[in-house]
Amino acid sequence: MNPEKDLLLYNTLTRKREKFEPIDAPFVGMYVCGPTVYNDVHLGNCRTFTFFDVVYRYLSYLGYKVRYVRNITDVGHLTGDSDEGDDKISKQARLEQIEPMEVVQRYTNGFHDVMLELGNIPPSIEPTATGHLIEQIEMVKQILENGFAYESNGSVYFDVVKYNESHNYGKLSGRNIEEQLEGQGTRKLDGQEEKKNNVDFAIWKNADPSHLMQWDTEWGKGFPGWHLECSVMSTKYLGEQFDIHGGGMDLQFPHHECEIAQAVATTGKEPVKYWLHSNMLTMNGTKMSKSLGNVIMPEELFTGNSELLTEAYSPMVFRFFMFQTHYRSTMDITDDALKAAKKGYFKLMNGIKNAKNLEYPSEVELNINQKHEDDINKSVTSVFRGINDDFNTAKSIAALFNLVKKINMLHAGQLDFSQISKESFDKLKSTLIDFTEQVLGIKEELPQGEKMLQMITTLVEMYKEAKEARNYEKVDYLRSKAKEIGIVFKDMKDRIDWAYEE
Ligand SMILES: [Zn+2]
Known part of the structure; x- marks a missing residue:
């Protein structure tokens, strides 16, 4: 579409x-x-x-x-x-x-x-x-x-x-x-x-x-x-x-x-x-060159093994980072900009994760709020307007974040499904997921894939039990363990969820 x-x-x-x-x-x-x-x-x-x-x-x-x-x-x-x-x-x-x-x-x-x-x-x-x-x-x-x-x-x-x-x-x-x-x-x-x-x-x-x-x-x-x-x-x-x-x-x-x-x-x-x-790229505003000692290779970026970086940045974070600059402009790599990209990437991934977990209810008493409908339609149009504008991926991503906002509101119960039509919801969900994954090729990236997912599920279970038992020492311990692998627990109204730490 x-x-x-x-x-x-x-x-x-x-x-x-x-x-x-x-x-x-x-x-x-x-x-x-x-x-x-x-x-x-x-x-x-x-x-x-x-x-x-x-x-x-x-x-x-x-x-x-x-x-x-x-x-x-x-x-x-x-x-x-x-x-x-x-x-x-x-x-x-x-x-x-x-x-x-x-x-x-x-x-x-x-x-x-x-x-x-x-x-x-x-x-x-x-x-x-x-x-x-x-x-x-x-x-x-x-x-x-x-x-x-x-x-x-x-x-x-x-x-x-x-x-x-x-x-x-x-x-x-x-x-x-x-x-x-x-x-x-x-x-x-x-x-x-x-x-x-x-x-x-x-x-x-x-x-x-x-x-x-x-x-x-x-x-x-x-x-x-x-x-x-x-x-x-x-x-x-x-x-x-x-x-x-x-x-x-x-x-x-x-x-x-x-x-x-x-x-x-x-x-x-x-x-x-x-x-x-x-266009070309620069490192901290200067052309990368061996003689200046400011060259970073992909492996050094992905492992953080470089004096020019304070931490590792995964391939997907770097991919997201690259799309923040228009391809015909010089792209400047800095540790700060990569950090910001990391935050943005996880924010986007949390939105995608939420979108995938949301389904439009089979029975709903509609009470359409035109403002939300218009917001969604405008943002969907902007996603495509961005890329159609000589592959302005940064513009598309900005619009995707507007969609993330709506998804997160639905996920948190701040926006009720009754306020938007099924048609708008489908457009919102499919554009966010398909454009991010299929067009931009940006995907969720768990370091150890399935194994990591199992570990997260177990942690969430343990956290839930510790909370029910009011064992706050254990709750804190589990929170710190989750942080180590880059996730946070989300205390929802009716359940415990998890998200990537942004
Ligand atoms: Zn050639």
């Missing part, structure tokens, strides 16, 4: 908010640049992939049949910015003295673990660059044949200047190629003399014999340029033209700009309708 039909999203390509209209509804193709698996996934990546998980979830919720492709880069991503340096995976393999594919497997596994912890749904297809070498070589041949690339010393470079004569290289990132060409003579980079111009980029790179990963081609032994894999895998699985391409903002240039150029040079068609980019 979605009372607001139009989803607006900001398209980096046009720099405008546009109404989302798939090329071939109800099908939607979405490609997101995945990780280069040579080290542990960092929080910046977590933010990007969690944002696109919500895009995937929401489009599916709206009834679209979404094919979500997110690749694994396991070759071709070099340590240098412009076609120089070592392959990141090979370098790590040498460092750890293992096979490149062991590096790939290790960090792919780690990446998947963190994605699952954060509640992200796996993509429909997760292709790897090494699994698509034949297609990449084919695309290089096609670009050469179409006259937009040249061979040089066993490498193949994309001829940006030639391409720019008939197309606009730089239109996505807003870069001006003339300006970049002007700087040409002054800053020659190592290995760049193979190129006609410094703006050209490698689509195939000649490998020296020491290079760990290389393949035979008519140009000699080598490996694909990093940008090529995404052009190949996106169009292979989503068609020459597809709906959404996403990634972190840092990929706009050169990666995504090159992707467009490669696709257009191959097929003559604009590959992507909507380009979406998520």
Whole structure:
């Protein structure tokens, strides 16, 4: 159910908010640049992939049949910015003295673990660059044949200047190629003399014999340029033209700009309708960097094992935290903000728990209070208005809390069912639960699952008995035990309930 039909999203390509209209509804193709698996996934990546998980979830919720492709880069991503340096995976393999594919497997596994912890749904297809070498070589041949690339010393470079004569290289990132060409003579980079111009980029790179990963081609032994894999895998699985391409903002240039150029040079068609980019994150207002010592890894966040944090923050708390900032804004991580998010998350979970326990009575003498009816309808509309407004999850969450307020009033008996219609109650309950769980992917998270639930039930029983026996010492003891596992007892009129400590 979605009372607001139009989803607006900001398209980096046009720099405008546009109404989302798939090329071939109800099908939607979405490609997101995945990780280069040579080290542990960092929080910046977590933010990007969690944002696109919500895009995937929401489009599916709206009834679209979404094919979500997110690749694994396991070759071709070099340590240098412009076609120089070592392959990141090979370098790590040498460092750890293992096979490149062991590096790939290790960090792919780690990446998947963190994605699952954060509640992200796996993509429909997760292709790897090494699994698509034949297609990449084919695309290089096609670009050469179409006259937009040249061979040089066993490498193949994309001829940006030639391409720019008939197309606009730089239109996505807003870069001006003339300006970049002007700087040409002054800053020659190592290995760049193979190129006609410094703006050209490698689509195939000649490998020296020491290079760990290389393949035979008519140009000699080598490996694909990093940008090529995404052009190949996106169009292979989503068609020459597809709906959404996403990634972190840092990929706009050169990666995504090159992707467009490669696709257009191959097929003559604009590959992507909507380009979406998520912004970066900072720690206490500063960019995270090893040299500043302010880097937090996901595991450190989840365990609290960091000098920058006063306590542990669970994956779901972090997920909730991320949605408080609009995806196109910089997200600042601070211990205080995480603390506030933790409180908010448990408040929301208590509301969900209460909602799940509430049923509209089968017999009720209606005495409708229009104000409550209007409040509920307005808040439900706001939930969807938020997400439809270029995925403004913070707006949606604010509206969800208005729904929580009503649910809690019903739960506490401050609001009587007779005052609202069954229709409004159903809308209230289903929107709160479905939107939180299905669209935002935020769920209850008991550290030990079922076992913990049994323990809580036992504690509640013991608390009830101690209260009945007026054993206040035991009551206090049980309260402190409950606090240790993050819950509080709720003395209701007719029963004892429990809630997450907020
Ligand atoms: Zn990519």
